[in-house]
Amino acid sequence: MPIFGRRSLSRLDTVDKRLVEVLKDAIRVYDFTIICGHRNEAAQNEAFATGTSKKRFPESKHNEFPSRAVDVAPWPIDWHDELAFARLWGIIEACAFRRGLRLRWGGDWDSDGSSTDQSFMDIGHLEIVE
Numbered sequence: 001m002p003i004f005g006r007r008s009l010s011r012l013d014t015v016d017k018r019l020v021e022v023l024k025d026a027i028r029v030y031d032f033t034i035i036c037g038h039r040n041e042a043a044q045n046e047a048f049a050t051g052t053s054k055k056r057f058p059e060s061k062h063n064e065f066p067s068r069a070v071d072v073a074p075w076p077i078d079w080h081d082e083l084a085f086a087r088l089w090g091i092i093e094a095c096a097f098r099r100g101l102r103l104r105w106g107g108d109w110d111s112d113g114s115s116t117d118q119s120f121m122d123i124g125h126l127e128i129v130e
């Protein structure tokens with residue numbers, strides 16, 4: 001059974017506990033890593049400048065503390081394997097449903113079940129909707 005590594009666990013320390021519980025359920029069935037939890041002002045500005053985020057500080061849910069957004073990636077990481085990201089999202093979504101938490105995925109921002117109508121793909125991103 002996969003478990004989170006030390007770096008993933010320290011990043012999870014910055015994430016909303018409800019989301020952490022969901023991710024701990026999910027890793028029992030599929031191995032993945034935590035790329036980013038909370039993002040401070042400098043890190044958010046860097047993400048905006050490099051184009052990995054479309055939002056400026058403090059507009060992103062990553063900028064809240066604890067963070068209501070998290071970036072994840074299947075392990076080992078292959079950013080070109082979008083199917084692996086989609087599979088991971090499906091597992092996390094199901095785990096969140098069981099815990100009564102609603103999430104939104106950066107591979108389907110409008111949550112209509114389709115990834116073909118996206119203007120900005122962020123397949124590792126997920127966030128709490130409330």
Ligand SMILES: [Zn+2]
Nearest residue numbers: 069070071125
């Ligand atoms: Zn993100």
